[in-house]
Amino acid sequence: MALNNTYDARLQQETALGAGAQILLLALLGPAIGMGPVGWLTGLAFAIATWAVLSRAVHRSRLRSFGPANRVTLGRATLVGGVTALVADSFESAPPVTLLVALTAVALLLDGVDGKVARRTGTCSALGARFDMEVDAFLILVLSVYVSTQLGPWVLLIGGMRYAFVAAARLAPWLTAPLPPSFARKTVAAIQGVCLLVAGAQLLPAAASLAVVLLALGSLVWSFGRDVLWLWRTSRTPRPAPTRPARELVPSGR
Numbered sequence: 001m002a003l004n005n006t007y008d009a010r011l012q013q014e015t016a017l018g019a020g021a022q023i024l025l026l027a028l029l030g031p032a033i034g035m036g037p038v039g040w041l042t043g044l045a046f047a048i049a050t051w052a053v054l055s056r057a058v059h060r061s062r063l064r065s066f067g068p069a070n071r072v073t074l075g076r077a078t079l080v081g082g083v084t085a086l087v088a089d090s091f092e093s094a095p096p097v098t099l100l101v102a103l104t105a106v107a108l109l110l111d112g113v114d115g116k117v118a119r120r121t122g123t124c125s126a127l128g129a130r131f132d133m134e135v136d137a138f139l140i141l142v143l144s145v146y147v148s149t150q151l152g153p154w155v156l157l158i159g160g161m162r163y164a165f166v167a168a169a170r171l172a173p174w175l176t177a178p179l180p181p182s183f184a185r186k187t188v189a190a191i192q193g194v195c196l197l198v199a200g201a202q203l204l205p206a207a208a209s210l211a212v213v214l215l216a217l218g219s220l221v222w223s224f225g226r227d228v229l230w231l232w233r234t235s236r237t238p239r240p241a242p243t244r245p246a247r248e249l250v251p252s253g254r
Contacts, residue, residue: 011058014066018074019051022081029082033096039089046081054131061127069118070125072110073132079107080139087146100146101201107139108193136189137162143196151199151210158192158217161224174235179227188223192216 026043029035054074058066082103086095114132118124137159144159169175179185195216199209 011066012055014071014074015051015054015058018054018077019047021075021078022047022050025078025082026085029085029099033086033089033099034093035085035089035095036092038092039085039095042088043081043085046084050077050081057127057131061125065123067118067123067125067128068121069114069123070128070131072114072117073128073135076107076110076114077131077135079103079110080135080142083107083139084142087142090146090149097201101197104139104143104193104197104200108197111136111190111193136193140192140196143193143200147196147199147213150202151213155196155213155217158196158213158220161220165224165228175228175231177231177234179230182227185223185227188219192220 023044026035026040026047030040030043083100086100086103089095090100111132114128118128141159141163144156148155165175195212198204199213202209204212
């Protein structure tokens with residue numbers, strides 16, 4: 001028991017350091033760009049929420065080590081916190097687009113690094129996979145909010161689709177069944193951030209940015225639609241009757 005408490009204390013320290021890194025990033029960015037109160041408060045809320053949720057998840061996972069892969073993901077979460085603060089600040093001022101693009105680009109480039117690190121170090125875990133997925137999903141949501149101010153509220157469909165799927169799964173449990181691995185699904189998920197980043201950087205003409213984001217949304221609708229259809233068909237496929245235990249197959253006279 002004492003050993004488990006020691007492991008848990010170390011893990012909690014790791015999550016606290018992550019929150020501290022996010023606050024430090026805010027402290028560096030805020031004065032440099034003249035961040036307003038909305039950006040500050042949003043960034044702080046993100047840091048505190050990330051720390052609280054991750055601390056609870058770590059405690060429940062009973063991990064003995066946070067692991068190098070989770071540290072990479074935590075670093076990505078720090079960058080996402082900075083992006084979140086900048087996007088929130090954009091509603092009352094004009095933060096440097098180059099800074100927002102730089103933070104987002106690094107966060108996207110690091111996506112996949114944590115997975116490779118986990119496989120090479122033998123530290124893959126359900127917590128790590130979920131942590132990585134949640135960081136990805138939240139970054140896409142934040143980028144959708146930013147690009148929606150340029151192209152319209154329909155862009156929020158990209159960031160909100162995954163959360164709508166999770167909400168629907170509470171009403172339809174068959175949506176929670178595990179999906180088979182899919183390279184197409186991974187590819188579609190990866191291009192969402194890239195397309196939103198390209199549009200948000202405002203490097204292309206408005207018509208081209210619109211086409212890029214529409215392509216991202218169309219591919220996402222196709223990917224989710226294909227998965228939902230597979231889950232629906234699977235849920236209605238009759239399952240084979242369970243076989244009788246071996247001990248029941250032995251004649252009673254023996």
